[in-house]
Amino acid sequence: MSVRVRYAPSPTGLQHIGGVRTALFNYFFAKSQGGDFILRIEDTDRERYSDESLQDLYDTFSWLGIEWDEGPDKGGEYGPYVQSERFDMYREYADKLIAEGKAYKCYCTPERLEALRTEQQKDKKAHQGYDRHCRDLTPEQQAEYEKQGIKPVVRFKIPLDGKTVFHDVLLGDVKRKNSDISPDPVLLKSDGFPTYHLANIIDDHHMNITHIMRAQEWLPSGPLHILLYQAFEWDPPTYCHLPMVMGKDGQKLSKRHGSTSLRDFIAKGYLPEAIINYISLIGWAYDDSREFFDKADLEKLFVLEKLNKAPGVFDYKKLDWFNGQYIRKLSDEELKAKIIPYLQDSGNVDNPPSEAQDAMLNGLIPIVKERLKLLSDIVPMTAFLFSDISGYPAEDLIPKKKDAASTLEILKLGRPLIEKMAELGPDGEAQDEALEAAFKALSEESGFKLGELLSPLRVAVTGSRVSPPLFASIRLLGLKTALERIDEAVKKLE
RNA sequence: GUCUCCUUCGUCUAGUGGUUAGGACACCGGGUUUUCAUCCCGGCAACAGGGGUUCAACUCCCCUAGGAGAUGCCA
Numbered sequence: 001m002s003v004r005v006r007y008a009p010s011p012t013g014l015q016h017i018g019g020v021r022t023a024l025f026n027y028f029f030a031k032s033q034g035g036d037f038i039l040r041i042e043d044t045d046r047e048r049y050s051d052e053s054l055q056d057l058y059d060t061f062s063w064l065g066i067e068w069d070e071g072p073d074k075g076g077e078y079g080p081y082v083q084s085e086r087f088d089m090y091r092e093y094a095d096k097l098i099a100e101g102k103a104y105k106c107y108c109t110p111e112r113l114e115a116l117r118t119e120q121q122k123d124k125k126a127h128q129g130y131d132r133h134c135r136d137l138t139p140e141q142q143a144e145y146e147k148q149g150i151k152p153v154v155r156f157k158i159p160l161d162g163k164t165v166f167h168d169v170l171l172g173d174v175k176r177k178n179s180d181i182s183p184d185p186v187l188l189k190s191d192g193f194p195t196y197h198l199a200n201i202i203d204d205h206h207m208n209i210t211h212i213m214r215a216q217e218w219l220p221s222g223p224l225h226i227l228l229y230q231a232f233e234w235d236p237p238t239y240c241h242l243p244m245v246m247g248k249d250g251q252k253l254s255k256r257h258g259s260t261s262l263r264d265f266i267a268k269g270y271l272p273e274a275i276i277n278y279i280s281l282i283g284w285a286y287d288d289s290r291e292f293f294d295k296a297d298l299e300k301l302f303v304l305e306k307l308n309k310a311p312g313v314f315d316y317k318k319l320d321w322f323n324g325q326y327i328r329k330l331s332d333e334e335l336k337a338k339i340i341p342y343l344q345d346s347g348n349v350d351n352p353p354s355e356a357q358d359a360m361l362n363g364l365i366p367i368v369k370e371r372l373k374l375l376s377d378i379v380p381m382t383a384f385l386f387s388d389i390s391g392y393p394a395e396d397l398i399p400k401k402k403d404a405a406s407t408l409e410i411l412k413l414g415r416p417l418i419e420k421m422a423e424l425g426p427d428g429e430a431q432d433e434a435l436e437a438a439f440k441a442l443s444e445e446s447g448f449k450l451g452e453l454l455s456p457l458r459v460a461v462t463g464s465r466v467s468p469p470l471f472a473s474i475r476l477l478g479l480k481t482a483l484e485r486i487d488e489a490v491k492k493l494e
Numbered sequence: 495g496u497c498u499c500c501u502u503c504g505u506c507u508a509g510u511g512g513u514u515a516g517g518a519c520a521c522c523g524g525g526u527u528u529u530c531a532u533c534c535c536g537g538c539a540a541c542a543g544g545g546g547u548u549c550a551a552c553u554c555c556c557c558u559a560g561g562a563g564a565u566g567c568c569a
Contacts, residue, residue: 010569045568110567117566120495127496128565153567171499180497182565189567196569220498220564243500250561281506281518288508289517308507311562315505318519328532370532436528454528466530 003035005211007068008200011041012048014261015060017314018215018245018253021279025242026213027066028280028302035210039071040203041082044193060262064272065295078207083199090194093202093232094154094187102231103187105152106134107145129183130155154188156197156228164223169211169240170307176223185224197221201228209237216241216311217252240304243283244311253314269342269375271330274323282312292325324373332365339365339378346379348386360385363476367468381468385477389463389485394492397459399452406448407456408493413446414439414457415486418474432471460489 007023009015030037041057043049058073070076080086097103113130120128135157137145145152159178167173187198194202204212219241229236247257259265265275277293284307286293293301327335340361343349349357368381383389398407417438424434443450458470461482467473474482 008569012569042569048568106567108567113566123495130566155567174498176498180565186567191567193567195567200569215563216499217563218569222498241499244563246562248505252563278506283506285507287517291506291518310500312507313505315519318506321519324532368531371530373531432528439528450528458529462529464529468530470528 001210003030003033003211004038004207004209005030005035005213006038006040006204006207006209008040008042008203009057010045010048010196011043011050011053011057012045013050013053014056014263015053016253016260016262017279018260020060020064020262020275021245021282022213022215022242023061023066024064024276024279024298025284025302027068028298029211029213029304030069031299032302036069038076038078038207038209039068039074039081040207041072042196042199043082043084044189044196044199046084046191046193056261056263060266063262063266064276083194083203086199086203087192089206090188090199090202091192094194094198097156097187097231098154100231101157103154103156104135104137104184105142106130106155106184106186107137107142107150107152108133109150127179127183130185132184135184151190153186153190155184156187156224156231158182158184158224158227164226166222166226166236166239168219168222169238169304170309171219171241174219174222178223178227181223181227182220197224197228201225201232201234204237205229205232205234211238211240213240213242216244240307243308245282246311246313248313250311250313257314258316267376269338269377270319270323271326271338271375273329274319274326277326278319278322282314283308283310320373327372327375328370330369332362332369335369336361336365338375339368342376342378343382346386348379348382360476363472367472371468384462384464384467384473390488392459392463396465397456397489397493399455402452404493408490410448410453410456411460411486411490411493413442413448414453415483417442418457418479418486419483421471421474422479427475431475432469435471456489457486460486 005026007019007026009019009023027037029035041054043054061067068074070078070081072079072081083090094103098105108130112133116131117128134152134155158181161178163175163177164181165173165175185197186195188194203209222239222241226236245253247253249257253260259268262275273294276295276298277291280293280298280302281291284302286301286306330338340349340353343361344351344353349361353361364382364385368378371381372378394404397411398404399410402410417435421431421435424438425431439453440450442448443453446453454470455465458467459465461467461470461474461477477485
């Protein structure tokens with residue numbers, strides 16, 4: 001039987017690292033096995049549902065370049081792939097369970113359940129959860145509740161004794177006493193919608209899903225799901241509970257740890273290649289040394305056997321490092337295309353870029369490429385080219401161990417060389433080398449170190465002690481503006 | 495509280511009875527460099543603890559401790 005796996009997100013929020021990791025692992029497993037990857041929308045929570053999250057799902061995966069073989073937008077022979085469109089099915093199966101005595105209607109109000117829960121928490125009762133109040137209602141009692149117009153939920157009868165075991169590819173056999181399983185979970189809500197547990201089992205069965213790969217937070221639901229498969233007399237799929245992704249403090253990754261939604265990562269300028277590569281390495285490793293994998297590699301190399309059991313901490317710094325690596329692998333043209341939107345958003349470049357701006361961009365790419373970690377870094381890194389920089393403190397102009405007077409001297413010494421840069425050679429590396437030679441000569445002649453000579457000029461031109469290479473920056477800025485800035489620096493010191 | 499899962503450098507990990515316990519990120523130092531970054535070199539740093547099993551345990555078993563997750567008409 002060929003492998004069929006699914007990613008089944010609920011459109012109640014933005015796609016986040018954890019969900020995407022689960023999707024990726026499912027996808028890579030399917031592809032490595034020559035199987036199919038299916039997308040199913042689990043929109044049974046109509047209170048938290050939002051169109052925006054649904055759109056975000058599509059946007060995120062299209063950005064990642066991950067495609068499913070079957071899904072709402074693609075079709076397929078097992079559709080519909082949206083649970084709200086499979087509504088009737090769930091009701092029928094719930095009724096079937098009731099008829100067979102495997103489930104029952106419960107008329108308890110949310111208020112009663114809430115009160116029950118707080119009381120249990122207060123008393124630290126050994127067993128928490130529903131007290132099975134309605135499990136054995138007489139027909140008369142049921143009729144009474146019905147008469148009151150209470151809309152019941154349908155609950156599953158968890159066996160009172162015995163135990164349930166299921167096999168997990170990663171974890172082995174997971175055993176649990178039935179008395180420890182959440183007492184009689186809700187299958188059908190009072191609004192007629194199924195809960196995750198019911199819909200999930202029914203759909204996975206009908207969609208012929210062979211492997212369930214989901215985060216370990218679902219592990220406690222495993223026995224319940226097995227019991228449900230047994231109740232329907234269906235064969236359960238193979239389970240594999242993936243280690244969870246944690247924040248720095250070891251808790252489940254969440255917003256307070258930093259960005260978690262892919263939308264945030266995209267906005268900051270992470271590349272899909274970096275995200276895919278890094279995320280795939282949380283809880284999975286190929287061998288003892290290889291760490292670069294692209295999508296195609298993982299489609300071939302991913303194996304369940306290499307999965308780790310322990311949860312992994314999401315390391316933003318390592319992701320940054322990967323991103324820098326992937327930025328450097330980009331061609332100048334590719335990087336330029338990716339950077340333009342950031343410059344446009346900041347208002348520094350027109351849409352589309354003017355001819356002059358385009359030329360400037362071409363010159364910019366080579367000098368920023370190995371300095372970028374995030375694409376968005378381009379904005380602060382090049383701010384001096386687009387806006388006034390005169391706000392820097394005068395002290396910044398003064399090199400270490402020097403004073404204002406000698407700095408003034410340095411600026412006056414350096415200015416003529418800059419002014420004549422065009423005469424030293426054509427724009428580009430040749431000019432850089434000639435200028436550098438000129439400054440080295442000046443250094444020997446004047447006794448100032450090369451760094452001491454260039455630092456004040458750098459600050460004068462860029463407003464910062466840290467910048468892209470000075471000479472190239474001056475060419476991009478324009479010689480005229482650069483000289484004006486040097487003159488302003490001189491005034492600042494005087 | 496109860497149940498379940500987990501436990502190798504700060505972090506991600508390699509390791510399947512005999513290794514100087516390897517790699518990467520981070521960090522620290524050095525080199526290249528007009529600053530920064532890149533790049534190169536070097537360093538730091540781990541088998542949670544205690545019992546077994548065995549000639550031999552990071553590797554197998556048990557206990558303890560710690561961590562996490564679940565305990566919803568959310569998924």
